[in-house]
Amino acid sequence: ADAGAAAYVAPSSEQKINVISLRDIERQAEKVLPPFGFHFIAGGSGDEWTLRENEAAFDRLVIEPNFLSGVKAPDPTTTILGAKLSMPVLASPMGMHGFAHSGKEAGTAKGTSAAxxxxxxxxxxxxxxEDIAAAVGGGARWFQIYFPEDPGYAREQLQRAKAAGYTAIVLTVDATSFGNRERAAKLGLKPPPHLGFGNMPKSPALAGQNPDLQKKDLTFDDVAFCQKESGLPVIVKGVLTPDLAAACVxxxxxxVWVSNHGGRQLDHSPATISVLPRIADAVGGKAxxxxxxxxxxxQDVFRAIGLGASVVGIGRPLLYGLALGGAQGVEAVFQRLRAELVMTMQLAGVASVDKITSRYVSATAKL
Amino acid sequence: ADAGAAAYVAPSSEQKINVISLRDIERQAEKVLPPFGFHFIAGGSGDEWTLRENEAAFDRLVIEPNFLSGVKAPDPTTTILGAKLSMPVLASPMGMHGFAHSGKEAGTAKGTSAAxxxxxxxxxxxxxxEDIAAAVGGGARWFQIYFPEDPGYAREQLQRAKAAGYTAIVLTVDATSFGNRERAAKLGLKPPPHLGFGNMPKSPALAGQNPDLQKKDLTFDDVAFCQKESGLPVIVKGVLTPDLAAACVxxxxxxVWVSNHGGRQLDHSPATISVLPRIADAVGGKAxxxxxxxxxxxQDVFRAIGLGASVVGIGRPLLYGLALGGAQGVEAVFQRLRAELVMTMQLAGVASVDKITSRYVSATAKL
Amino acid sequence: ADAGAAAYVAPSSEQKINVISLRDIERQAEKVLPPFGFHFIAGGSGDEWTLRENEAAFDRLVIEPNFLSGVKAPDPTTTILGAKLSMPVLASPMGMHGFAHSGKEAGTAKGTSAAxxxxxxxxxxxxxxEDIAAAVGGGARWFQIYFPEDPGYAREQLQRAKAAGYTAIVLTVDATSFGNRERAAKLGLKPPPHLGFGNMPKSPALAGQNPDLQKKDLTFDDVAFCQKESGLPVIVKGVLTPDLAAACVxxxxxxVWVSNHGGRQLDHSPATISVLPRIADAVGGKAxxxxxxxxxxxQDVFRAIGLGASVVGIGRPLLYGLALGGAQGVEAVFQRLRAELVMTMQLAGVASVDKITSRYVSATAKL
Amino acid sequence: ADAGAAAYVAPSSEQKINVISLRDIERQAEKVLPPFGFHFIAGGSGDEWTLRENEAAFDRLVIEPNFLSGVKAPDPTTTILGAKLSMPVLASPMGMHGFAHSGKEAGTAKGTSAAxxxxxxxxxxxxxxEDIAAAVGGGARWFQIYFPEDPGYAREQLQRAKAAGYTAIVLTVDATSFGNRERAAKLGLKPPPHLGFGNMPKSPALAGQNPDLQKKDLTFDDVAFCQKESGLPVIVKGVLTPDLAAACVxxxxxxVWVSNHGGRQLDHSPATISVLPRIADAVGGKAxxxxxxxxxxxQDVFRAIGLGASVVGIGRPLLYGLALGGAQGVEAVFQRLRAELVMTMQLAGVASVDKITSRYVSATAKL
Structure with missing residues (x-):
């Protein structure tokens, strides 16, 4: 935190927003966000190849619809680990929502629950x-953790999460080194003062513990630690290979959470949609x-499910919605995506999420 | 209809136009059309990937000519369902020609017949x-239908079509939900007042029926309904898969009408030329x-026929021609395309439409 | 010829020019040529897909050099049909050089001979x-013919060609209909008055014959006519398929002249380099x-020869050289290409033209 | 040397620089370098296809990480021919560093040693x-040679190199003819006066020898000459084919040094990363x-090693670093690349350079 740096003033409006598409709100959000905040959210690492490839890879897949199927009101609801969802889309964990809005994570939490x-x-x-759990209210919630260097601090977080009503732990494994996110430096933007960190160590035994220090040499022993200390189901986030997916099972x-961290960690990692079919084969329906x-x-939700996903996560668009309208903006982003999914299911002729299969998805014909 | 909205003033000129190519007139039409009308016509759905892919897919196909074939005056005429056509190109059904020209559908109908x-x-x-049928005059005509929610209204339309001299029914199956056409919203264009709808329910029993409500859970029972109630041949429009094509037979x-609705319905549907060869295999010449x-x-007409089409449809260019010159503009668009087809047949060494085969079309060599 | 149109004033400078590369002189020539003339030369037909593809296809081929080969002074000379050439590059026939320079075809002929x-x-x-033959001087010369509708006129041209010392006839077969070259119309450029035609019918029996009327229904009978009436070897120009190449043999x-007319006739014809390997297989060294x-x-010359060509032709760059420097400009274009070929042979480790084989050329690795 | 030409004033600052990435400093260096110098360094030959392809080819390869591997402090050090290196990256030989900085090669040498x-x-x-060897100090050094036309001059250089403490000879084989580097001519930039040549012939027997004359007809006899006259290990630089690689062994x-001279010699040579796997197969670990x-x-370093390289070389970025900060700039370039490599190894889960294998690298999934 640089005492002399100018304060960071995030948007704070709470209002209904009109989401034409999740792509469009990026441009709208850029207008209301301070440049550092916008590029912190929007940027990726290195050459941003993976960032671009994540979207470009979908353009190599077409949807082959099944017309005259008799479908009239497709049901986009689903369940995962016992939680009933209004759509097969959840809020991916992202750090520091205070860059996007004064309501911070409470806004995304409320908007997600409302959706x-x-x-x-x-x-x-x-x-x-705990404050975030309160904002989620009665909605479903999981807790994502970067495994800290100190196991005592890890234990504290896992136990707090259990106590706060989180029903699963998401262990991120693709960030044992910071990704080289270069946008701000290239654009000459100065980082603002730190916006505060909500999960500082509480136990006196952890006094002086630096919460930024993460364990680098993660193994499945740390997965087991999370399972044991939280007593909760554990999901591994960052899987990009069939081998790791099989090992998780x-x-x-x-x-198994297939992710390349939104193109923010190892640039030139593959697009997740590109590796999904092989990972689904390796998992074989066991998780x-x-x-x-x-x-x-x-259509992206539909294609990901068709190639083996149970549920998809979205990230940046939620922060853009948050910036533009607070919790209502977040809800509107989810509802827009849900409406597009329902439209896609109707046009493709699929009545329910479990019936979206690879029959509907194929590589773009190169004839 | 918004009573306060500004009136929509479509072009109304009736004149010969010089069509350099069907691509060029898009730019010319943009100059004479009100922005909402132009983008309503020109736009597609979602990211407009399918809209672009429809044209891009042709760039992956080359024509391999047969020189020294002794051809001198290629014959572009053909017949379909008993109708003799001056070229294997027809006018695809498109809604609300009043956006393009004050003459509305009568202009496109007259121009098509003249061609x-x-x-x-x-x-x-x-x-x-009925007014449109009168404008067609002695020319060939089919009637396209979106199957309405009320079967009585469906029956009324089918019987009116038969009575008005239409010789086939085209049942559109790819529009049981509106496509997410986003251009106007993105550009901030406001929809004008409604331009009027020509086929409102007439029977007293249908009083108060909303003509916009379409049946969503279409099946082949509805195809049979069309066949029975009209007594006319029925063509299914929107086929994108071999399975559906075979089922139609x-x-x-x-x-069998292979279409993705000009990229206006389910974005990320495949390009029609990409799926055509597999569909032609499934149909096996039975329709x-x-x-x-x-x-x-x-060259696109030639390639589509080479890969299995009997006839192709064109859409937006006709509305551009209509906007620029009324019925004469529409005729000029057809004549330009016909001239290009004759040139292509001459240069490729093909004497008649039935002799255009896959021998002349192949994937661009990637050597 | 429009008597009222403004006169066309072509460049007339005769000077040495510095050719950095054959691509660069296009931009230089654009500055000295009247717009109609430049676009007449530079343009292609239709969407100019084939025009672009002709160059783009080379970017899919790499040269795999053979270093440490002991080559020191590669010999770029070759022979074709008994003519000894300083390089395996000839001047392709192009119409109406008067658009490029006041010296017309005499300039390109002199420059080619000088090279x-x-x-x-x-x-x-x-x-x-005859005037062109005089300009060629002692150099090698062939005569290209578009077969006219009147066989008497064909005979006259063939016999004049023989008498003027031409040693082979090149019969163009890919132009039985005009290609749809649209540039000038799109740019709103008006055609200038006709620049004169040098080979009008001379025999009284041909009086009033329109020299623009070409025979459309060409067959191998017309090839035989050329062979018989000229008594010269006949080369068929415009071959794009293995079948036609085999039939020529x-x-x-x-x-066998593999050409798509520089992308000026049937747009969406394949790039010549793409079809060359299959054609070379079909010819089997018999011509x-x-x-x-x-x-x-x-490198293009090298790759074309590596994939089966005996000699390559160049077109537009010669007219750009002509526009910039007259005959000296044409010579400079040839010399620049020759120097690049010698450099390529030296770096690839190939001592002579006959040793350039497919061993040196392969598809760009897509690893 | 043109006595009348303006003097060339290269940058001369010596300072720490902040290297965001090796790509970024190209833009920064362009601002401080005289245009001729910048384009001399940055440019390639011909159409610069190979120049672009060298980087583009990496975009066709993804890194498949191995998370949960237990790696915490990856070791980027390696050894080659007995030299221990802080990273598997060396300074490729490039001519005339005086274009980049007043410190000339001494700056790059010092910066490389410091790294x-x-x-x-x-x-x-x-x-x-000898001056350069002194600047290298205790660091590892090899000497690159263009084999001169006069073997006596070759012998002199080899013996001087041995005497100056160089531990290997790098014989460049891909430059027996100058590549057609066209940038300066296209941009209209005039070459400055010659900046001096440090290795003029010294022996009286070589008086008047033109040091620019290189031997064109190189063979493995010349490789043997280098081996014999220097008594040092000899590395062949410029290998692009498996055959030559095997012959080197x-x-x-x-x-075996796989290089296309940074796209400065034979344009349309393949990207080195594209040919590397086949070359590694041919070498079979024997060199x-x-x-x-x-x-x-x-990530490029990582992928190259994964596909078979022992060590990689970098070129232009070093001259940009030199231009921006002298030796400190060069060192910063190396340190930035080393940091990125360590990050890549950590995220990919690889503990040491010898464990980077093809398991981590695959073609971009085209699904």
Whole structure:
């Protein structure tokens, strides 16, 4: 925190917003966000190849509809790990929502609950996990953790999460080194003062513990630690290879989260949609698969599910919605995506989420 | 209809126009059309990927000519369902020609007849199907229908079509939900007052019926309904998969219309030219195949026929021609495309439409 | 010829020019040529897809050099049909050089001879074939013909060509209909008055004959006519398929000229370099193969020969050189290409033209 | 040397620089370099296809990470021919560093040594090889040679190199003819006066020898000459084919350097990363492989090693660093690349350079 730096003033409007599409609100959000905040959210790492590829890879897949199927009111609801969702889309964990809006994570949490789906609380939040849980209200919630260097601090977070009513732990494994996000430096933007961190160590035994220090040499022992100390199902987030997906199943993980961190970690990682079919083969239906990174359209949700996902996650568009309208903006983003998914299911002739299969998705014909 | 909205003033000129190519007139038409009207016509749905892909897919196909073939005056005429056409190109049904020209569908109908080919009347027209039939005059005509929610209204339309001299029914199956056409909203254009609807329910029993309500859970029972109530051959429009094409044949359809609605319905549907060869295999010559979506050049007509189409449809260029010159503009568009087809046949060494085969079309060599 | 149109004033400078590359002089020539003339030369037909593809297809081929080969002074000379050439590059026939320079075809002919290679006289020339032959001087020369509708006129041209010392006839077969070259119309450029035609019918029996009328229904009978009436070897120009190439061999043609007319005739014809390997297989070494359309670099000459060409032709760059410097400009274009070829041979480790094989050329690795 | 030409004033600042990425400093360096110098460094030959392809080819390869591997502090050090390096990245030989900085090759040499890696001295240097060796100090150094036409001059250079403490000879084989670098001519930039040549012949027997004359007809006899006269290991630089790589092994070469001269020699040579796997197969582990041309990111280093390289070379970015900060700038470039490599190894889950294998690298999934 640089005492001399100018304060960061995030938007604070709470209002209904009109979401034409999840792509459009990026441009709208850019107008209301301070440049550093916008590029912190929008940017990726390195050359941003993976960031672009996440969306470009969908353009290599077409949807082959089944007309005259007799479908009239497709049902987009689904369940995952016992939670009933209004749509197969959840809120991916992202750090520091205070860059997007004065309401911070409480706004995304409320908006997600209002949309009837699942909120995944980031551990690197500006608010505490307890305050965020309160904002989620009766909605479904999971807690994401970066495994800290000190196991005592890990234990504290896992136990707080359990106590706050989170029903699953999401362990992120693709961030044992910071990704080289270069946008701000290239644009000459100065980082603002730190916006506060909501999950500082509480136990006296952890006094002076630096919460930024993460464990680098993660293994499945740390997965087991999370399982044991939280007593909750554990999902591994960051899976990009069939081998790791299979190992997650073997080690009793409750879910496999296919992600490249939205193109923010290792640039030149593959697009998630590109590796999904092989991962689904490796998992073989033994655990639910969550996929994020690049989902912007109802057709993307449909294609990801068709290729093996149970549920997809979205990230940046939620922060844009938050910036533009607070919790109502977040809800509107989810509702727009849900409407596009319903439209896609209707036009493709699919009555329910479980019936979206690879029959409907194929590589763009190159004839 | 917003009573306070500014009136929509469509072009009304009736004149000969010089069509350099069907691509060029898009730019010319943009200059004479009100922005909402132009983008209503030109736009597609979602990210407009399918809209672009419809044309881009042709760039992956080359024509391999047969020189020294002894051909001198290629014959572009053909017949379909008993109608003799001056070229294997017909007018695809499009809604509300009043956006393009004050003459509405009568202009496109007259221009199409003048060009010697077949007009497919849209059910969502600004003029009535009877007025449009009169404008077609002695020319060939089919009637396109969106199957309404009320079967009585469906029956009324089918019987009116039969009575008005239409010789086939085209049942559109790819529009059981509105496509998310986003251009106007993105551009901030306000929809004008409604331009009027020509086929409102007439029977007292249908009083108060909302003509916009379409049946969503279409099946082949509805195809049979069309066949029975009209007593006319029925063509299914919107076929994108071999399975549906084969089912159309099984259910006695008189034709299979391969279309993605010009990229206006389910974005990320495949380009029609990309799926055509597999569909032609499935149909196996048991029914004529019509293809539209992306046809802009005589070479496109040639390639589509080479890959299995009997006849192709064109859409937007006709509305551009209409905007620029009324019925004469429409005729000029057809004549330009016909001239390009004749040139292509001459240069490729093909004497007649039935001799255009896959021998002349192949994937661009990637050597 | 429009008597009221403004006169067309072509450049007339005669000077040495510095050719950095054959691509660069296009931009330089654009500055000195009247717009109609420049676009007449530079343009292609239709969407100019084939025009672009002719060059783009080379970017899909890499040269795999053979270093440490001991080569020190590669020999770029070759022979074709008995003519010894300073390089395996000849002047493709192009119509109406008067658009490029006041010296018309005499300039390109002189420059080509000065460069030590072969001139192919176009029949649609502004000067007469006899005047052009005189300009060629002692250099090698062939005569290109568009077969006219009247066989008497064909005979006259063939016999004049023989008498003027031309040593082979090049019969163009890909132009039985005019290609739809649209540039001038799109740009709103008006055609200038006709620049004169050098090969008008001379025999009284042909009085009133329209020299623009070409025979459309060409067959191998017309090839035989050319062979018989000229007594010269006949090369068929415009071959794009293996079948036609094989038939040329069967019918005793002296050469197979692979060309798509520089992208000026049937748009969406394949790039010549893409079809060359299959054609070379079909010819099986039984006739020399000439290839043009898209050659701009020494590496292009090298790759074309590597894939089966005996000699390549260049077109537009010669007219740009002519526009910039008259005959000296034409010579400079040839010399630049020759220097690039020698550099390519040296770096690739190939001592002579006959040793350039497919061992050195392969598809760009897509690894 | 043109006595009348304006003097060339290269940058001369010595300072720490902030290297966001190796791509970014190109833009920064352009601002401080005289245009001729910048384009001399940045440009390639011909159409610069190979220049672009060198980087583009990496975009066709993804990194498939191995998360939960337990790696915490990846070791980027390696050894090559007995030299211990701080990272598997060395300084590729480039001519005339005086274009970049007043410190000339001494700056790049010092910066490379400071970064703890290996400097390859170019024979076409502005300083003498002895002065450069002194600047390298205790660091590892090799000497690159263009084999001169006069074997006596070759012998002199080889013996001077040995005497100056160079531990290997790098014989460049891809430059027996100058590449057609066209940028300066296209931009109308005039070459400045010659900046001096550091390795002029010294022996009286070589008086009057033109040092620019290189031997064109190189063979493995010349490789043997280098081996014999220097008594040092010899590495062949410029290998692009498996055949030549295998021959190098057979002829006792100490290393195989895969390079296309940074796209500065034969344009349309393949990207080095594209040919590397086949070359690695041919070498079969019998000699170390160095690869350069297009390496700009830690991920590129990682992918090149994964596909078979032992060490990679970088070129232009070093001259940009030199221009911006002298030796400190060069060191900063190396350190940035090393940091990116360490980050990549950590995220990919690889503990040491020898464990980077093809398991981590695959073609971009085209699904």
């Amino acid at each position: 009837g789906t699942l909120y995944v609380t980031p551990s690197v939040s500006n608010l505490s996990m 073997t080690h009793g993980c409750a879910g 639910p698969i969550i996929v994020d990174s690049g989902i912007r359209r109802g | 010697g080919t077949l007009y497919v009347t849209p059910s969502v027209s600004n003029l009535s199907m 099984t259910h006695g359809c008189a034709g 004529p195949i019509i293809v539209d979506s992306g046809i802009r050049r005589g | 030590g290679t072969l001139y192919v006289t176009p029949s649609v020339s502004n000067l007469s074939m 069967t019918h005793g043609c002296a050469g 020399p193969i000439i290839v043009d359309s898209g050659i701009r670099r020494g | 703890g890696t290996l400097y390859v001295t170019p024979s076409v240097s502005n300083l003498s090889m 057979t002829h006792g070469c100490a290393g 170390p492989i160095i690869v350069d041309s297009g390496i700009r990111r830690g």
